[in-house]
Amino acid sequence: MNDILLWALLFVSVSILIAAILVLRVIKIFVQQSLNPTYFASTEEKEKYLIEQNKLEAEKPEKKTLWNWILGLRPLSEEKDLVMEHEFDGIAELDNPTPAWFMVLFYGTIIFAIGYMLNYHVIGWGKSQEQEYAAELVQAEEDRLVMLQKPGAGGANKINENNVEASSDEAVLQAGAALFKNVCSPCHGEHGEGTVGPNLTDEYWLHGGTVKDIFRTIKYGVPEKGMIAWEKSMNGKQIADITSYILSIKGSNPPGAKAPQGDKE
Template sequence: MSDKKDELLNHEYDGIREFDNALPRWWLYGFYFTIVFGIVYAINYHGLSKPMWGQPGMVAEYTAEVEAANRLAANRPKAAGPSATLVALTDPASLQKGQAIFESNDNLCHSCHRKDLGGLVGPNLTDNLWIHGCTPAEMVKNVATGFPPLGMLPYGSGKTLSDEQLLLVVSYVLSKQGTNPENPRAVNPEREKPCS
């Protein structure tokens, strides 16, 4: 750094002339500190799997999230495919349990399909017109995977149901076929097809 003070430069712009003074040392040291800190931070949090300061870096966080997702996928009940044979339950106790799950505030099925299953945001579940299949196996798969682009989260609210709970809910829905609730949601003929 130069010891010169107030050295006037030889150029002028809009009648303004400037001095060529050295920056204050505190400013330069702060600037150098931020450069060094930025390099150390980038290496520590973006490059190392085990950062120096004890908090997980991006690599470790990513690895942990992938492992958690894999564990969740491994523990998720396998959705039954169309070839699987599932039989809906018909005993009153099972249907009552299925109704309790359907109407529960934890699962939110009733918030889109109404408590009488006549449809609100979601389609009417009491008629013979279905969008994604009407067999117990197809319905279990549909509830388990949901239709997020259409607003239906997996299991209705994202809260996982056991295989038994899935079958209870599906059995309850199937038991309400033909109940004809008042003011059902209008049919969408482009999407809803008769169940075969």
């Protein structure tokens, strides 16, 4: 019973919708006919009227499209009115000036250039690239000093190249080995045998082999040789752990070790 009622309601709704559409179309036609004042007594009058309307439409100037208005283009129908009086060798020139939007953009760039010059090179309100770079270096040094002075877990950030000490504690060496594998092995090999970077298991060192030298090299890097400074990625405790691990693998003679480089210590 419920299904029958549902279908009946659906049928009635669709019928009402179709009837409403038909009524609207009839009203539309009626309104259009009511608003059309043109009445033709014969077919000849209708044809004459249509011919006159077509003639008027042909004489109307071509309307500019939105694209023509944006670009400042003139329609082709106006080309005969744009021809300038003088010509050379049968070649005429159109009086078609540069679009206004282009001129606004052109003069705008000139005004911007003048303002930029006054701001950065005359008045000095803005900082040049060199000044911004110098300010960033100063800020980076201040941030580095602040980071070193912050007390970390167990004083991790208080350790630096002046007070670092080598450790043989097993937990320290394990932590250093894990860090070495993540950050150092791509250049120095998994066992410190050396690949792109030098061998870290022999007695020869390019930048010193003491605990303070190794700590300093890791911390500040060797930019001219492609080694980055790790002071912004690791705290003092982590760098000290890696340093202790490097000292612990001295003399391990891993297979495929790179030839010695630097001075013997």
